[in-house]
Amino acid sequence: MIVDIHTHTPTHRDTVPAAAERADTVGRPDRPVRLSNTFNDYFKAMQAVDRSIAFGIAARPGSKQGLVFQGLDVNGDTVDLVKAGKGKVIGFMSVHPDDPNVLDEIDHCYHDLKLRGIKLGPNYQQFDPLGERARRVYERAQKLGLPILFHQGTSGMRFAPLRYAHPLLMDEIAMQFPDLKVVMAHIGHPWHTDCLVVIRKHPNVYADVSAQFYRPWSCYNGFRLAYEWKVTDKLILGSDWPFTDPAETIHSLRNFNAFPRQHHLPEVPDEVFEGIISRDSLKLLGLK
Numbered sequence: 001m002i003v004d005i006h007t008h009t010p011t012h013r014d015t016v017p018a019a020a021e022r023a024d025t026v027g028r029p030d031r032p033v034r035l036s037n038t039f040n041d042y043f044k045a046m047q048a049v050d051r052s053i054a055f056g057i058a059a060r061p062g063s064k065q066g067l068v069f070q071g072l073d074v075n076g077d078t079v080d081l082v083k084a085g086k087g088k089v090i091g092f093m094s095v096h097p098d099d100p101n102v103l104d105e106i107d108h109c110y111h112d113l114k115l116r117g118i119k120l121g122p123n124y125q126q127f128d129p130l131g132e133r134a135r136r137v138y139e140r141a142q143k144l145g146l147p148i149l150f151h152q153g154t155s156g157m158r159f160a161p162l163r164y165a166h167p168l169l170m171d172e173i174a175m176q177f178p179d180l181k182v183v184m185a186h187i188g189h190p191w192h193t194d195c196l197v198v199i200r201k202h203p204n205v206y207a208d209v210s211a212q213f214y215r216p217w218s219c220y221n222g223f224r225l226a227y228e229w230k231v232t233d234k235l236i237l238g239s240d241w242p243f244t245d246p247a248e249t250i251h252s253l254r255n256f257n258a259f260p261r262q263h264h265l266p267e268v269p270d271e272v273f274e275g276i277i278s279r280d281s282l283k284l285l286g287l288k
Contacts, residue, residue, distance in 0.1 A: 003281045004052040004246040006149065006185060006210040006238025009078045010037040026156035027243050030214050037242050039084050046088065048247040049237075051282065054081050055092035055119035055149070060126060061099045079113050090287060092117035092149065096125055097133035106140050116287055121151035123160040129169050138177045147181035147285040149208070152188040152195060167195035174202040181285050185238065186211045192222035199234040206284060208238030209276060213252030216259050223256060223268050232272045236281040250277055 012020070015038060022035040046052050056074025075093050082091040093109035095102050095118065109115040118141055122129040129150070141148055152167050167188035174182060184207045188195025199205045212219040226232050239246045253273040260267045282288070 001051065001280065001282075002049045002246075002250075002277060003237060003279075004046065004049045004239050004241070004249075005183065005236055005281050005285075006208050007042070007046070007052050007054045007241040009054045009056045009074065009081050010039055010042045010242075012036065012038050013080065013084075014038060014040075024156075024243070027211075028214050033243050035242060039081060042081065042241070043085070043088075045239075045241050045245040045247075048245070048250060051088060051090060052085075052246075053090045053092055053117065053149075054078055055117075056094050057119060057121045057124055057151075058094040058096045058099075060096055075109055075113060075115065078115065082114075090117070090282075091115045092119045094119045095137060097127050097131065097137050102133070102137060103140055106137065106144070106146075110144055110146065117147045117149065117285070119149050121160075122164040123155055123162065124151060124157065126159070126161065127164070129164055130172060135176070138173060138180055142177050142180040145181075145286055147183060147287070149183040149185060151186075152184040152191075152207075153186045154190060167191050167198050170195075170205060171198045171201065174198070174205050178202070178204065180204060182206070183208055183236070183238075183285070186240070187222045187226070187235070189215075189222065190218055192218075192225055196226055196229050196231050200229055200231045206234050206236055206281075208236050209253070210238035210240035210249065211243060213249065213256075214244070219252075219256075220259050220265065223272075224260075224266065227268045227272060232268075232275065233279075235276050236279050236284065237276055253277060 016036040020036050024033040024035055027033055058074055078091040082089045093115040095105050182205045184195050187207045195207050199207050239249045257267045
């Protein structure tokens with residue numbers, strides 16, 4: 001089974017009004033990314049995989065504006081997408097640790113909405129991932145068996161603190177919550193080495209490979225380091241749709257060695273990438 005564990009819930013169910021069209025020119029160096037999308041756009045992109053995990057990113061309490069590539073009702077929109085997917089999509093909730101009702105929201109999303117994991121972006125959400133409020137979220141997630149997918153690494157958003165998305169913070173979280181399943185997004189780019197030593201150290205911490213291939217030198221170093229550190233079995237498939245899609249990501253993995261061959265660099269065995277593509281990430285994360 002092929003699973004894309006990193007996709008964003010579309011901004012619109014049916015159509016995107018002209019006034020709502022948005023594009024990103026920073027995330028990818030090779031082309032702009034259309035940020036306003038529909039459920040049909042999503043399911044068309046997911047044809048390359050058997051299952052996908054979708055989520056939004058919760059805004060700070062009191063904020064009337066979410067991220068530009070999602071709607072405001074992040075959990076409600078994800079539930080609607082799950083229903084429309086008829087078994088293809090697994091929904092993750094997103095919450096904000098500064099919400100005074102955050103634990104009730106987690107329980108509601110888990111028990112009533114049937115969302116099966118949590119997405120957090122401490123830099124985007126502007127909260128300290130080692131703060132006491134964040135620890136309450138991790139404790140509840142560990143108790144309920146909810147994996148957490150953290151944004152890790154850089155961002156082009158001016159007011160998203162980079163220090164809140166550094167992979168070494170995950171080491172401290174994993175030590176305090178050893179049974180919590182954690183996925184570090186983007187192999188922590190550009191801090192690949194820091195991400196890799198963390199997933200090597202902790203049995204329940206993994207990294208997804210989303211958003212790598214369109215920066216070929218960085219991508220090459222990340223996977224080559226993973227191979228040398230012998231942690232490729234801790235890497236799982238993710239695309240970061242709509243910034244890319246699973247078909248592009250899978251194609252890039254299967255053609256990874258074209259770059260080192262062109263530049264006379266050490267390669268990574270092809271079976272490493274087939275392992276990432278076919279890895280049973282749902283089982284690893286305790287998801288049915």
